Every structure is written in structure tokens, then in C-alpha cells.
Amino acid sequence: MPTREEQKEQRRQLILEKALELFVKKGYAETKIGDIAKAAHMSTGLMFHYFDSKEQLYEVLIRMGAEGTNLPQKLPYDNPLAYFEGFLNTLFSYAKENLWVFHMFVLMAQARQSEGIPTQIREIAMRVDQVEQSAKLIEAGQKQGYFRGGDPYALSFTFWSSVQGIMEQLAVSPALVETGKLPDVDWLIDIIKNKT
Amino acid sequence: MPTREEQKEQRRQLILEKALELFVKKGYAETKIGDIAKAAHMSTGLMFHYFDSKEQLYEVLIRMGAEGTNLPQKLPYDNPLAYFEGFLNTLFSYAKENLWVFHMFVLMAQARQSEGIPTQIREIAMRVDQVEQSAKLIEAGQKQGYFRGGDPYALSFTFWSSVQGIMEQLAVSPALVETGKLPDVDWLIDIIKNKT
DNA sequence: CCGTATATTGAACATATATTCATTGAATAT
DNA sequence: ATATTCAATGAATATATGTTCAATATACGG
DSSP: OOOHHHHHHHHHHHHHHHHHHHHHHHOTTTSOHHHHHHHTTSOHHHHHHHOSOHHHHHHHHHHHHHHHSSOOTTOOOSSHHHHHHHHHHHHHHHHHHOTHHHHHHHHHHHHHHOTTSOHHHHHHHHTOOHHHHHHHHHHHHHHTTSBOSSOHHHHHHHHHHHHHHHHHHHHTOHHHHHTTOOOOHHHHHTTTBOOO | OOOHHHHHHHHHHHHHHHHHHHHHHHOTTTSOHHHHHHHTTSOTTTHHHHOSOHHHHHHHHHHHHHHHSSOOTTOOOSSHHHHHHHHHHHHHHHHHHOTHHHHHHHHHHHHHHOTTSOHHHHHHHHTOOHHHHHHHHHHHHHHTTSBOSSOHHHHHHHHHHHHHHHHHHHHTOHHHHHTTOOOOHHHHHTTTBOOO
């Protein structure tokens, strides 16, 4: 039987899991602390044993996301295109087994964009900015003919916005994930790839 | 000087405009009726002269969106690919001049996905489903070699999710729109286009 | 002008919900 | 066994916010 310490940790994880789901499905303000409590099978009051406030609970989630969704700096790859391919492959296959990854992707976007999220928490989410990082990579790769022509920032923006859009839709369409009707990585790579 | 009737209509439009902006930026629940009032330079109470409730104001916006964002049934086109090209071209160029189109796109997605939006309003937003419609078009066009192979629904889903993602990002990045760093329509068409 | 209708305000009211807290019960240590 | 610590509850409290309303200002027709 689990020790007290373990029980507590499990409970904490359960709260985080349910809170993530709800924040994504309903947004920050519309998710009531009582909703989370009910989803985690506990009383409203008990929530405050585990987290100081609704805001702090949200912040914990965002910090987790900020650590997890940063672009890996040293993903091994032969050419810059393969870097993006590798990232998407890893992302999709991992998310398929761990649905919370979809949710986390959405949560981070929400936190970045939506006003009405406390400023300090927004800033944490803002630090994760794939577009800027990738733009440089694309610019370099264009000279070698890997990427199509055009403004590198616009290309990077288009690519990541698309990925974002897909993650968002998948987050609310678990049926698609289960039936395996996921986008083919190549389809998305073609947004930036040079086809001549 | 404008007649009273005109004044009233202008005010109504102003409320709708500001409400759209705020609902998109902050979400439904986080947008307070007082915020909208302030943005439209009027007292909280006066809002209720123009709209019965926050919910009804939201519904009016969703109805506007449902009429505007439906796929045109009879856009003239030579081949199915040109249909998508034409749609995106029209969408981007129109939205560039009318920024509220970006916002409306986001609002509709929010209404469709987010729980905590009153059911009847959700349903209105749900009727606008590009994915299902386009999937048929894609399936037909695949046989003629216009579109790449793969599950037509997954292709349609990927394409529209990408468009959605881009519209969402542009909605919160007006700077990109002004500087004209918009995605090239071809980049997105390449998601579904057959390149052999 | 004057009276009526309409626009507008700000405060009052009702409700919902985040947070606190006194109390209970269970697990662990002594 | 008993004491002590901590998990857990649910009701009480404080606060925020949607909505109503009485009072006031402004525009319009006669």
C-alpha cells in the first residue's frame, strides 16, 4: 500500500492532469476551482492544501510546459530539413502516447496570447518562442537550397502556426488521435521545403 | 450631424467591434461586460440598452461569423486546387484590409471548441465546418491527380488546421499583417498539392 | 420654447465563486 | 494505547461581476 508521501504526490499529479485538461477545454477564467476538484474527486477546500491558489496552480503548469516544449538545441540531424522532420516525428509520436502533450501545447499558446493571464505567468510562457529560433535556421538553410525562397521569418511563422493549429485541433479531437488519422510529417515539411 | 437612429446604429457597431476584439484576446468568461463598456466609452449599464445580456451579445457575433465564414459554394474555379487557392487569396487579401476577419476566425474556433460556451451558441458555430466539406472535394480531386495521396479527411483536417493556426497567430500579431509578412498562399497549398 | 421620448449614468442588487477556517477523521509515531 | 500530525470536508466569508433600476441629461417633434 502506498505511503502517505506517495499518496500526496499522486494526488498532486492528478490535480495537475485534470487542471490541464480543464484549462484547455474551458480556458482559465471559465475553469472553476470547484470543477477541478470535482474532476479530481476531492472537495474544493482540499485543493488549497496542494496549491496556494488557482493562479499558482496555473503557474505550475506553465512552468512545466516551458521546460518541456522548448526546442531541443542538439537534436542530431544531417541537414536543417531533417531537424524539422525529426522534431515533428518526435512530437507527434510522443504526443500520441501522451495526450497531455497536445493539451500542454494549447495551454502554452493560450498563456502567451490571452490577456487576462497574470503578467508574470505570461512572461514565462513567452520565453518559449520557436518562430524566432527557427527563422535563423531557415535563413541559413535557404542558401544551401534546403528551404524554399521567401522571408525566413514569414516561413518560420507559417510553419509553426500550422503546427500550433494542428496541435490545437487534435487536443480537442481525441478520436482523430486514437484512429491514427494524424497529419503526415511530410505534408507540413512541404510548407518550408524547397521542391525544385 | 448624424440622426439619432444613425448614432444608435454606430454605437451598436462599436460595441460589436470592441466586444469581438476582447472576446478574442481574453476569451468569453474573462471578458467582463465592464471591459467592453470601457472600450466602447460608455457606462456598464448602457450596454444593456443595446444588448439583452453578455450572452446575447456573444450570440449576435457568432451569427455574424457563421454567415461570413461559410465556404462559398460557387466560387468559380478551373480545378479543385484553384478553388483552395482562390479561397485563401480572397481570405488573406480581404482580412488584410479588414482586421476583424482575423478576429472572427478565432472567435468561431473558440466557440466551436471551448466548453463553457452556451450549447445553443456552440451549435451555431458548429454548422461552419470546412473540414468535412473539403474532404469530399479532395477525395474527388485525388483521382484526377490534383492532390497528394493519403486519407482525404486527414489532408483536409491538416490544411484547415494550419489555416486556423495562422489566422489565430495573425489575429494577435497585427504588426505582421501591417508589414505584409503574410504567408504565401502557395506555401499552404503545398500541404495538399500533388507535386509529382 | 415645452413636453415627451430616448440616451446615459452610477449605484444597488443578486448571484457566483475563490478563499478561509473550524472541525472531523485517519495515519503515524511514541 | 495514546498523542500528534496531517488529510479532508463543507460551511462561512469575501469578492467579483452580471443585471436592474431610479434618477438625470439630451435630443426631437409640435
